[in-house]
Amino acid sequence: MANNLADALLRKIAVSNRLDPEDVGALEKLPIERRAFGARETVVRDGERPTQCCLVIEGFVFRAKTTFDGQRQILSLHIPGEIPDLQSLHLGIMDHDLVTLTQCTLGLVPHDALKQVNRVRPNVAAALWRETLIDAAIFREWMVNVGRRTGLARMAHLLSELRRRLEAIGRASNGAFRLPITQAELGDCLAMSTVHVNRVLQELRRDGLIEVERSAFQLLDQPKLEQLGQFDPHYLHLSPAA
Amino acid sequence: MANNLADALLRKIAVSNRLDPEDVGALEKLPIERRAFGARETVVRDGERPTQCCLVIEGFVFRAKTTFDGQRQILSLHIPGEIPDLQSLHLGIMDHDLVTLTQCTLGLVPHDALKQVNRVRPNVAAALWRETLIDAAIFREWMVNVGRRTGLARMAHLLSELRRRLEAIGRASNGAFRLPITQAELGDCLAMSTVHVNRVLQELRRDGLIEVERSAFQLLDQPKLEQLGQFDPHYLHLSPAA
DNA sequence: CGTGGATTTGAGAGAAATCAAATCATGTGG
DNA sequence: CCACATGATTTGATTTCTCTCAAATCCACG
Numbered sequence: 397m398a399n400n401l402a403d404a405l406l407r408k409i410a411v412s413n414r415l416d417p418e419d420v421g422a423l424e425k426l427p428i429e430r431r432a433f434g435a436r437e438t439v440v441r442d443g444e445r446p447t448q449c450c451l452v453i454e455g456f457v458f459r460a461k462t463t464f465d466g467q468r469q470i471l472s473l474h475i476p477g478e479i480p481d482l483q484s485l486h487l488g489i490m491d492h493d494l495v496t497l498t499q500c501t502l503g504l505v506p507h508d509a510l511k512q513v514n515r516v517r518p519n520v521a522a523a524l525w526r527e528t529l530i531d532a533a534i535f536r537e538w539m540v541n542v543g544r545r546t547g548l549a550r551m552a553h554l555l556s557e558l559r560r561r562l563e564a565i566g567r568a569s570n571g572a573f574r575l576p577i578t579q580a581e582l583g584d585c586l587a588m589s590t591v592h593v594n595r596v597l598q599e600l601r602r603d604g605l606i607e608v609e610r611s612a613f614q615l616l617d618q619p620k621l622e623q624l625g626q627f628d629p630h631y632l633h634l635s636p637a638a
Numbered sequence: 639m640a641n642n643l644a645d646a647l648l649r650k651i652a653v654s655n656r657l658d659p660e661d662v663g664a665l666e667k668l669p670i671e672r673r674a675f676g677a678r679e680t681v682v683r684d685g686e687r688p689t690q691c692c693l694v695i696e697g698f699v700f701r702a703k704t705t706f707d708g709q710r711q712i713l714s715l716h717i718p719g720e721i722p723d724l725q726s727l728h729l730g731i732m733d734h735d736l737v738t739l740t741q742c743t744l745g746l747v748p749h750d751a752l753k754q755v756n757r758v759r760p761n762v763a764a765a766l767w768r769e770t771l772i773d774a775a776i777f778r779e780w781m782v783n784v785g786r787r788t789g790l791a792r793m794a795h796l797l798s799e800l801r802r803r804l805e806a807i808g809r810a811s812n813g814a815f816r817l818p819i820t821q822a823e824l825g826d827c828l829a830m831s832t833v834h835v836n837r838v839l840q841e842l843r844r845d846g847l848i849e850v851e852r853s854a855f856q857l858l859d860q861p862k863l864e865q866l867g868q869f870d871p872h873y874l875h876l877s878p879a880a
Numbered sequence: 881c882g883t884g885g886a887t888t889t890g891a892g893a894g895a896a897a898t899c900a901a902a903t904c905a906t907g908t909g910g
Numbered sequence: 911c912c913a914c915a916t917g918a919t920t921t922g923a924t925t926t927c928t929c930t931c932a933a934a935t936c937c938a939c940g
Contacts, residue, residue: 443872461782464868469782483775486768491775491873518757525767526728532774533725533733535781540703540711543784543829547928578886587785589929594888610937626706630685631733789896820918831897836920852905 401428401503404453404565408477411564412530413523414636422517426510428503433496435576439481440494446484448504452476455500456575460584461492470584472534473497473558473577477565482528485510498576530633537631542587545626547596550586552625555606559615560629571615643670643745646695646807650719653806654772655765656878664759668752670745675738677818681723682736688726690746694718697742698817702826703734712826714776715739715800715819719807724770727752740818772875779873784829787868789838792828794867797848801857802871813857 400406402424409415409423428451433439439457440446450457452474459471459480471492474480481494485507496502514521537557541550558575562568579593586593600606605621607614615621642648644666651657651665670693675681681699682688692699694716701713701722713734716722723736727749738744756763779799783792800817804810821835828835842848847863849856857863 459778461778463782463786467786469785471778471781483771486764487771487775487875489872489875491875492778515760521763522728525763525770528767528774529725529729529770532770532777533729535774535777536701536703536713536734539713539777539781539784540705542781543711544705544709579888580886590887591889591930592928594886595928598888630731633729633731633733821920822918832919833898833921834896836918837896840920 400424401430401451401453402426404477405451405479405503406477408475408565409523409527410636412633412636413526415523416519419517419519419523422513422520426505426513428505431502431504433500433502435496435498435500437496438493439496439502440484440490442490442493444490445488446481446490446507448506449479449484449510450481450494451479451503451505453501453503455502456497456577457494457500457502458497458581458585459492459494468584469587470581472531472538473585475561475565475567479505479524479527482524482531485524497581526633533631533633538585547586547588547592548599549625550588551582551593551596551600552605552621553627554582554585554625555613555615556618556622556625556627557629557632558613559618560632560634564634571618573613574611575613576611642666643672643693643695644668646719647693647721647745648719650717650807651765651769652878654875654878655768657765658761661759661761661765664755664762668747668755670747673744673746675742675744677738677740677742679738679742680735681738681744682726682732684732684735686732687730688723688732688749690748691721691726691752692723692736693721693745693747695743695745697744698739698819699736699742699744700739700823700827701734701736710826711829712823714773714780715827717803717807717809721747721766721769724766724773727766739823768875775873775875780827789828789830789834790841791867792830793824793835793838793842794847794863795869796824796827796867797855797857798860798864798867798869799871799874800855801860802874802876806876813860815855816853817855818853 406420406423439450442461454476457474457480460468461471462468472480484490514524541553545553559568559571559573562573567573579597580590583590583593597608605617607616648662648665681692696718699716699722702710703713704710714722726732756766783795787795801810801813801815804815809815821839822832825832825835839850847859849858
């Protein structure tokens with residue numbers, strides 16, 4: 397089953413979970429509707445009650461909240477294989493937006509089908525539950541990032557995290573990865589202004605820690621960058637044994 | 639079964655979930671070991687691999703991360719009926735500390751027992767999963783709070799949230815609730831200095847929005863306070879219908 | 881080759897941190 | 911029952927990081 401729509405999902409889940417062949421089979425049989433999206437399209441909106449979940453097959457998406465006075469906080473960035481709105485399976489109402497960062501191929505999976513798989517295959521349910529718990533673990537780390545680190549450390553931390561997560565699914569190597577994101581959007585991830593993002597990136601470049609060529613990020617000195625960002629990957633729970 | 643150790647849990651879960659009598663029965667039969675803790679005791683430490691979860695029966699606990707340079711970010715406050723480390727059921731390794739805020743009665747529930755209940759009663763599994771998803775929803779809102787609001791709004795938001803959550807379990811009425819927390823701890827929740835917490839509280843008092851008498855909080859003008867904090871409770875997912 | 885978004889630069893303003901010290905409780909032991 | 915120690919709150923003064931405002935490049939694309 398080389399080109400199943402669930403392939404990205406299976407690869408991603410395999411990073412943090414052990415699944416039986418039967419579990420894999422059940423996931424491969426999920427009814428997934430492929431849908432193409434342009435960049436910066438809102439997929440699901442705050443306040444809506446979705447009846448399906450969105451699997452990222454290709455591209456990047458993010459979740460965000462907008463305050464009454466129009467400020468935006470990006471809550472998470474999502475890479476292929478993730479289901480950014482998996483929480484809608486049990487929460488019903490969205491408390492934030494789901495937006496494409498880039499052109500995307502998303503896979504729409506009906507809640508009913510997911511609930512059915514969860515009932516029949518408890519291992520799958522546990523794995524999906526675990527994915528939402530890792531999601532929450534990343535929220536916690538981002539809260540620390542936004543609340544307790546300087547602009548420079550915040551950026552170093554974010555880049556270190558992305559490198560690790562992208563490496564785990566084979567989309568980064570030697571500290572190089574492609575991520576089409578603007579400085580304004582980085583600012584919304586890190587709760588800082590575009591101007592400050594720009595200056596922080598310049599400083600990281602000046603110090604020989606990174607290179608950025610449009611959407612091509614290159615982390616030059618991983619140890620130093622991770623140290624600067626106080627980055628400890630154990631919150632990512634990347635190993636299934638954990 | 640008037641005084642079961644699971645009572646607080648059942649009451650809390652009933653706020654956001656519908657359970658069958660059989661589900662309730664299964665939860666009541668959980669083996670729960672009662673343990674008393676003093677204030678500011680670390681219950682579970684970052685990096686540990688717990689084999690049980692902690693149910694808050696009485697008192698308050700919080701979760702926190704400490705950065706390499708010793709700064710602390712409180713990630714969440716927990717009230718009776720909650721299981722603050724429920725994520726350990728599927729994540730294995732702790733990525734933060736669990737600490738008592740006040741004297742506490744906690745109920746220790748073995749992972750095995752919880753996993754068994756989850757297998758036998760899918761409704762219970764769904765409810766517990768949902769609890770961890772609400773936990774994550776609160777993280778998201780706190781991220782916005784810390785990242786995007788002024789000190790005054792941050793404090794107003796936190797107090798508004800606490801009022802709602804405590805009301806839901808019958809521990810706040812007319813905006814009054816007891817919460818023994820220092821200004822330094824409030825600062826760690828809101829990512830601001832103790833000095834600033836003090837000044838913000840003074841401003842809220844001066845404006846007639848709150849009164850604080852030691853650990854007794856009294857919110858005087860709920861609508862104004864919620865407006866100031868840009869507080870919209872839908873992220874709390876308090877109604878089961880959601 | 882113009883156009884609009886993204887990036888970069890400069891200067892000034894502001895929210896909150898830090899530093900330092902005083903005051904206020906609370907609880908303890910003599 | 912009071913002196914004293916300890917922790918929490920409060921106040922004042924200064925510093926700093928980051929934002930805001932404004933304008934200049936830069937760049938991809940039609």
